[in-house]
Amino acid sequence: MAFFTRQLCRHFSSSAVRNVVIKNVTIIGGGQMGAGIAQVAATTGHSVTLVDTSDDILKTAVKGIEGSLKRVVKKKFADKPEAGEEFIQKVLRNVSTSTDSGSAAQRSDLVLEAIVENLKIKQDIFHQLDKVAPEHTIFASNTSSLPITDIASTTSRLDRFGGLHFFNPVPMMKLVEVVATSATSKETFDSLLNFSKVLGKTPVSCKDSPGFIVNRLLVPYLVEAVRLHERGHGSKEDVDIAMKLGAGHPMGPFELADYVGLDTIKFIIDGWSAKDPSNPLFAPIEMLNKLVAEGKLGKKTGEGFYKYKRLIK
Numbered sequence: 001m002a003f004f005t006r007q008l009c010r011h012f013s014s015s016a017v018r019n020v021v022i023k024n025v026t027i028i029g030g031g032q033m034g035a036g037i038a039q040v041a042a043t044t045g046h047s048v049t050l051v052d053t054s055d056d057i058l059k060t061a062v063k064g065i066e067g068s069l070k071r072v073v074k075k076k077f078a079d080k081p082e083a084g085e086e087f088i089q090k091v092l093r094n095v096s097t098s099t100d101s102g103s104a105a106q107r108s109d110l111v112l113e114a115i116v117e118n119l120k121i122k123q124d125i126f127h128q129l130d131k132v133a134p135e136h137t138i139f140a141s142n143t144s145s146l147p148i149t150d151i152a153s154t155t156s157r158l159d160r161f162g163g164l165h166f167f168n169p170v171p172m173m174k175l176v177e178v179v180a181t182s183a184t185s186k187e188t189f190d191s192l193l194n195f196s197k198v199l200g201k202t203p204v205s206c207k208d209s210p211g212f213i214v215n216r217l218l219v220p221y222l223v224e225a226v227r228l229h230e231r232g233h234g235s236k237e238d239v240d241i242a243m244k245l246g247a248g249h250p251m252g253p254f255e256l257a258d259y260v261g262l263d264t265i266k267f268i269i270d271g272w273s274a275k276d277p278s279n280p281l282f283a284p285i286e287m288l289n290k291l292v293a294e295g296k297l298g299k300k301t302g303e304g305f306y307k308y309k310r311l312i313k
């Protein structure tokens with residue numbers, strides 16, 4: 001009862017916070033997802049601060065954004081290379097970088113986290129930022145598989161906390177899953193929904209249930225593909241060709257796993273297995289665990305199920 005009362009108090013204490021128009025965005029984590037979200041937010045006129053643990057990582061992230069913008073410009077400004085270059089520079093001016101998440105959060109309407117898929121690390125960072133971020137600032141996580149309720153639990157802004165789950169590659173994928181917990185206020189949810197639309201994405205509304213919509217369907221498919229191959233029922237190449245040509249997927253499951261990152265997939269499966277140990281769907285997958293132990297995390301490290309000549313970043 002005391003817990004329930006505390007939740008209600010928190011909810012009402014911030015009821016003065018109405019729909020927040022998101023202009024200044026801090027993105028924690030400049031990896032595949034954080035850099036992609038930063039690119040899209042900067043392209044749509046937001047002022048973005050990208051935060052990571054070192055200047056070297058941030059340099060690589062900004063280089064990745066520039067590379068991705070060049071791909072966009074090649075098509076959009078095919079006949080006007082100078083206008084294309086101007087466009088890239090304008091977008092890049094909207095992106096600043098920092099290794100100090102606290103000072104970045106102090107100037108933000110939204111703090112969006114896209115760091116490693118680890119509950120404790122995500123909780124710790126939000127706990128720290130909760131103390132320094134302005135009252136109106138909304139917190140959101142891009143987690144693939146962790147309950148938003150659990151991530152939010154170390155903060156005092158449960159009503160201003162939600163999920164914003166983007167898809168990889170962010171500049172190309174149109175979907176955002178907007179996740180409300182039982183404590184997320186309507187104003188917060190509407191602000192996140194509106195932000196997704198301003199980014200040019202199509203939002204869908206999700207409950208805070210494991211894997212939301214897409215990953216609840218995609219992860220079982222992916223693990224079954226690996227097990228099918230482990231049983232000797234098909235080569236990786238044949239499974240990928242089969243799903244591309246037989247089911248119309250743009251990538252086969254092994255290509256997609258490498259693209260997403262095998263470490264992220266292992267974090268998801270291990271996490272779900274710990275919560276539901278008797279579910280055979282999430283039992284350890286030998287081949288995946290071996291590749292992760294060897295540091296073969298997919299495209300981002302140059303090798304996963306396949307070998308890659310060119311790294312993503």
Ligand SMILES: CCCCCCCC(=O)CC(=O)SCCNC(=O)CCNC(=O)[C@H](O)C(C)(C)COP(=O)(O)OP(=O)(O)OC[C@H]1O[C@@H](n2cnc3c(N)ncnc32)[C@H](O)[C@@H]1OP(=O)(O)O
Binds near residue numbers: 166167173
């Ligand atoms: C897996 C289960 C476990 C998941 C758990 C964690 C993950 C999650 O939580 C949620 C997820 O994100 S799941 C992954 C969702 N993503 C997908 O399914 C991607 C599937 N692949 C594709 O759509 C295309 O192969 C793709 C669009 C990537 C590339 O298209 P193509 O194959 O045709 O190759 P390209 O010819 O290189 O590209 C086509 C056009 O797209 C442009 N482009 C691609 N990447 C870009 C990027 N990063 N930035 C900017 N532009 C980009 C490229 O320039 C090209 O444009 P055009 O030349 O005009 O056609």
Ligand SMILES: NC(=O)C1=CN([C@@H]2O[C@H](COP(=O)(O)OP(=O)(O)OC[C@H]3O[C@@H](n4cnc5c(N)ncnc54)[C@H](O)[C@@H]3O)[C@@H](O)[C@H]2O)C=CC1
Binds near residue numbers: 030053113115
């Ligand atoms: N890879 C994918 O396809 C998708 C991943 N996600 C989720 O997005 C999140 C990030 O995934 P990726 O971008 O793929 O990972 P990644 O490994 O490419 O990038 C993670 C980044 O976070 C940084 N980081 C780690 N701890 C940090 C801290 N305490 N402070 C600041 N930065 C920190 C790392 O240095 C790294 O640059 C995960 O929660 C993942 O589940 C969601 C949708 C798709």
